[in-house]
Amino acid sequence: MNREEAATLENLLHRDIPITRAMGIKVKQYDGHELSLGAPLSANINHKMTAFGGSINTLTTLTCWGLIHLILKEAGLQGHVVIQDSSIRYLHPIHGDMEATCQKPPQNLVKRFTELYRQRGKARMELSSTIYQDDEIAASYIGRYVALRQPDE
């Protein structure tokens, strides 16, 4: 992902979901396979001087959301991506700035997703996101999303 593309996704998040600005959420990197989003501890701190669970969940939720947005974009598609359900495990307190990563599922699943979306205007995808700290998984998230074609698309 070049700088311009990162800025585009970040601007989209900040424009469409204003609370992401207050949280200081940034697009860190995208290499065509893995997307990472970051957020500073300072804006997302709790009473134990660690990252607030709500912010941890929001960051992982958006990392997966962003990757589906990019998958659609790369396939020349656009649509609204909606979260259906998710679960998260908070395994260790996070003492610094956070970086959440989300990787594309196997290519056959990506292909099935975009083909279903083309045919039916609706397709589901399950993704996981992880926040590491000191070589350990500090938070582990799974979310299910649905991409929906809008009437005007």
Add this chain to the structure above:
Amino acid sequence: MNREEAATLENLLHRDIPITRAMGIKVKQYDGHELSLGAPLSANINHKMTAFGGSINTLTTLTCWGLIHLILKEAGLQGHVVIQDSSIRYLHPIHGDMEATCQKPPQNLVKRFTELYRQRGKARMELSSTIYQDDEIAASYIGRYVALRQPDE
């Protein structure tokens, strides 16, 4: 809950977890059994003009957290309450201001929780939280929390 107690919990949230201020989270009501926290749509909106999933999860997470805080307080105890894991289903888009509720579990579970905490300085509790809209459940959340006595308590 009288106004003073509601203000105390709200001030605690706003002081300890600053992002709750940007989200406009308020303590709405506590009757000794059920706690409800609210958040305005405006501060938590997404690109579809509905409530952002991350904010929905944060509000339900904090409603359960707040109720455990009150359970400990009512038992004359204090401790840090930490979330371990949670899951959430986003069942309907939320088009207005949000109100999440969380009810105490059966009395025997509350008693076991406070007794374990007294004995061991550590106890777990599972709670659910719900956001209604137009008489339907729009979001359904379950979280597991652990209360931990701090060395200086």
